[in-house]
Amino acid sequence: MSRESEKERADRNFVELLQGARVAVTGVQVLFAFLLTVPFSQQFDRLAPADRWLFFAALVGAAVASICYIAPTAQHRVLFRQGRKELLVKRSNFYGILGALALIVSMTAATGLVIDYLFGPRLAWPVAGAIAVLALWTWFGQAAIDRASGDDQDRDDQDSGEVPGGSSGGSDVPSSSSSREESRA
Template identity: 40%
Template sequence: MSKESEKQRWQRNFADLLQELRVAQTGVQILFAFLLTLPFSNGFPRASDFQKDVYIVSLLSAAAATAMIISPVAFHRALFRQGRKPELVRFAHRMASGGLAFMLISMVAAVLLITDFVLSRPIALVLSAVTALWFLTFWMILPFVRRNWGEEDIEDEEDSLQPAGY
């Protein structure tokens, strides 16, 4: 097995990151599109001031998430063929992380908006807090806890890849 060069590693990291951003981009764009149409629905005039405030938080967070998740494409266009892939990967990583944070805010606010509209406020607040905890668990807590587990797994994988007799 040949080792990849530094340039190949940066290229692979960027390709992996772009693939991850494609998944996030689809989700945030669907949420953003839904939020853009909401004020034009028949029930929106019945929304309370609190619900309209939550709607604005969700809408602006979705817009921020969309901008941050798509920004690596614009950054890549600006740096195209300048040999600055490490800088691009670091920037794209920060934008993806920020975009996911805004996406989390937007999604939790959207849950709060809908649940507050159909349920009592205390129940809506509890369900929104559970939603936030759910996202934080799968988007932050588990990935960071899992980071320390990988070293043993990598050694096991490398051992299993070795042909017999090595």
């Protein structure tokens, strides 16, 4: 089994980060687009000041999440063929975490806003809180516990030159000439 070079590892890590962002960015963009239309609805002017602040948090959270999830692709274009893929991987990971946190804010605020509008604050706040706790736990809490417990299966796979699933590290790296040019970024 061949070991992954640093360049191959950076290429693979960047591709994995982009795949994860693709899943999230679609949902973020749909939520953001919906939130952009809400103020133009006939009932928006009836919102209480607290609901307007919830809307503000949801809208800004969705905007920040969109920016964070799009940043790696934009920076890849700017840094194309500069040999800074490892830097791009580190930044992309940071932006992914920041984007997920902003998405939690947006989803929680939007859910709270809708439930408050439909049923009032007595139901809205506990449900919004539960949504926030669930997202924090499933997106970060479990992974943080695994990381703290020393569960380093992925690191073992990486160090042995294998990627999860049993293939060699180099097999996931694109081999076409255009992909090789892009990997120089």
